[in-house]
Amino acid sequence: MYLGLDLGTSGIKALLIDDAQRVVDEASAPLEVQRPAPGWSEQRPADWITAATAALDALAARRDLSGVRGVGLSGHMHGATLLDASDNVLRPCILWNDTRAHAEAAALDADPAFRAVSGNVVFPGFTAPKLVWVRDAEPEIFRRTARVLLPKDYLRLWLTGETVSEPSDAAGTSWLDTGARDWSDELLGACGLGREHMPRLVEGSAPSGGLRREVADLWGLAPGTVVAGGGGDNAASAIGVGAVGAGRGFVSLGTSGVLFAASDAYSPAPETSVHTFCHAVPDTWHQMGVILSATDSLNWYAGLVGKDAASLTGALGPLQAPGRALFLPYLGGERTPHNDAAVRGALIGLEHGTDTAAGTRAVLEGVAHAFRDNLDALRATGTRIDSLIAVGGGSRSAYWLQAIATALDLPVDVPEAGDFGAALGAARLGMMAATGAGSEIATPPKIARTVAPDARLRAAFADAHGRYRQTYTALKELS
Structure with missing residues (x-):
């Protein structure tokens, strides 16, 4: 073992x-x-x-x-x-x-x-x-x-x-x-x-x-x-989900959020605020966009309304077009693509009809928009992402994964094994060190389902992302 x-x-x-x-x-x-x-x-x-x-x-x-x-x-x-x-x-x-x-x-x-x-x-x-x-x-x-x-x-x-x-x-x-x-x-x-x-x-x-x-x-x-x-x-999460070769990636919904892409070569682009790091196996690197508050944002909102995060997301039903309420998840500043420690979050566009469910959707959508910012930054460096696997505790929310897939216009695979990314990757690295095996043992997990972008809502999410970017510009002036 x-x-x-x-x-x-x-x-x-x-x-x-x-x-x-x-x-x-x-x-x-x-x-x-x-x-x-x-x-x-x-x-x-x-x-x-x-x-x-x-x-x-x-x-x-x-x-x-x-x-x-x-x-x-x-x-x-x-x-x-x-x-x-x-x-x-x-x-x-x-x-x-x-x-x-x-x-x-x-x-x-x-x-x-x-x-x-x-x-x-x-x-x-x-x-x-x-x-x-x-x-x-x-x-x-x-x-x-x-x-x-x-x-x-x-x-x-x-x-x-x-x-x-x-x-x-x-x-x-x-x-x-x-x-x-x-x-x-x-x-x-x-x-x-x-x-x-x-x-x-x-x-x-x-x-x-x-x-x-x-x-x-x-x-x-x-x-x-x-x-x-x-x-x-x-x-380690990448080792756990088999994201080792170029084009393989994952989206992580943990306390922070990560959009990760493996690379066979060292190709830094610091001007984009994309992270270029060594991978956990030799002669391999990776690039990633990082947002500081992913499930942290949902947990903050759950505390604000006095409910637990799972019940908030579980009650949402099928994906809806973004409403007027807009959330920017900058509770402690932001990394990619802004590198802005001073900016703080916002929940705006509230109206009489904004209830707890609408606020929950706005928070989940806001994190999805932040991931879209990450994807745009990664693509600006020439990074290729052919496939994404969902990891992290937030990936248990079907609504959130559907929002992310639609915002990114990329399918997201959900593994059968559940939330074992980094721990499984660590165990695999332990196996490599003990046996002399190479990265070939870091195979992708069996996929339980694939969450496809909702083509009907693609334009609505793109429009909401445009409002999101405009709001960041305004927030920066106030921070």
Whole structure:
């Protein structure tokens, strides 16, 4: 068997697969985000260990884990986990959706070396500007920082005692030479850091270390069991759904939203705000558009109206043409294509007839319009998307998938296996590291159904998207 651990923003998932890659069992444990100031988003790394322990406890209570031959990791990207020389955590991890470092990001992005070497805009949520913020706002913490780890790599340190990362996650720091798949001394130096502050790099499908006896014995695992390099959450999701070759992609409806396309070549286009990152397997890259609030937007609206998200979406019936109500999902700023940390969301066009259902439709449509912005940005780079697979918790909503397919004018495949993208990808990477298998084992899942665009509503969604873009322009002036 092979074990995948996926560290998400709202929880951690542990997934077991057998030698035929069939899902054997899974367990999860929740996590919370702390928001101590506007625009801030943090988690305590100790909570990741507590949640991972709870998920593994639940698995071990039902399954004999002694047959696990490999472990893979995935996790939310860009988080700044700061350790001292004794590997003690110095402060809460600053998360991917934290925008406090927007001024620092702009300053770094103004240095041409960052786009030229990393292949990307320096977004406020990336790791590098967070370290500059710590350097200036918390100088004592910065002085004591001996090592910077990404979230999943802190789990690896607990599991193996090794400080290791891999290129797909490291590409989101703004410190990686993404074409060379190695740390850039120039970019690190611009932030007052050096290679000694960084973990060593292995490919996501390569061994990164073995389980420590103290950890392995807790769940009956074999000490020394191989732990793979793993991947950032989106690269791991791509491994889970078989989006490895050029033209293969997925749409992810998680806390954030991602439109992902695999590529056989490194083709950066930072001026579009499209992310160009390394994939989790060697000699492969990917591009993606990212929106910061996908299911986060729906959960916000559910809290506003005092209902749960599933009941709101489940009551909608068949897809309707967009109404006058229009939602822009910029609750914490936006990445692709705007790179705008200051803009905030809006729910406009309200009238007497706007009820809870109309508001729900507007929120789902707003996220679909944001994905359309992502698709336009990806196409502007020449990126090809031949097919999309839906992943993430929001993909359980049939209405939402129909809206996205219609807004993008692309069919969306829904896998039989359900929401196992990143955790399954992590388990597959663990299998590759343990057996020496290559990316050929990352096959697409069986498809339960295909959601086709609704041709009757294509024009209505295109018109609504035009209003959406005009409203963003107006919002930007007010932000």
